[in-house]
Amino acid sequence: MLRNLLALRQVTQRTISTTSRRHFENKVSEKQKLFQEDNGIPVHLKGGTSDALLYRLTMALTLGGTVYAIYQLAMASFPKKQN
């Protein structure tokens, strides 16, 4: 039973160390290839679909918020008389 426990310890150690090594491998050259592709896409969208989604979300929130701010300004500019 003790031998099984020792084996388990070795397996988990090996798995954890390889997993963290996989996460922190040097992937810079792959990124360089992706972002240097001659496709005319601007840098803020060149990463892929998630770039476009995040851009659209940001723009929607910003423009929507601006309209909302101007609306609040209009409301605040004409105070409602209370009885």
Added chain:
Amino acid sequence: MTHQTHAYHMVNPSPWPLTGALSALLLTSGLAMWFHYNTLTLLYLGLLTNMLTMYQWWRDIVREGTYQGHHTPIVQKGLRYGMILFIVSEVFFFAGFFWAFYHSSLVPTHDLGGCWPPTGIIPLNPLEVPLLNTSVLLASGVSITWAHHSLMEGKRNNMNQALLITIGLGVYFTALQASEYLETSFSISDGIYGSTFFMATGFHGLHVIIGSTFLMVCLLRQLKYHFTSKHHFGFEAAAWYWHF
């Protein structure tokens, strides 16, 4: 095929200056709505769009430098000037708060009791947690210098460790300072003492949080192999900011 025959960086058109400016509108109008109408929606929108803009703008700069190679020596020189000028502007920002403190504390007025601390104020003991905080930040200056030298010498593990220690010390400072804030018997509205204390330490604390965040981004980039022993301006900018 067309290509540039100079070493400068002609940036792609970007939406982030617009979203950044609009987020500033939402932040300011959001503050006004919070103060006068007790509603937080606009302010939250402003904070969110501000964070989104900062994330994507700086992400793009990393892409332009590390992945596209646009940060030539002359471009890096411009980035260095930019960071230096920004830090100088921050120095002047703090100069105001120091001026206010010394103006009031060196010549305390009659209505304060002619003394400093003013009558009725029970200050914190500067030789307790404040002194510990000083040593924490000084130590973090040592560890970040260790990190820089390790980076320049190609000692990867040392660099990772030293940077982690620096961040840890920054977080430790913030936690200690937050606990001190809960310990004070005075608040920001307790006369000129409260005002000068919380404005100066408050903005300082905010800068420690910003600096720690900048260092955390550097740690992430370092783990992803973005920095070389010769080219690591992002880290240098963070180190300058941290020392300031």
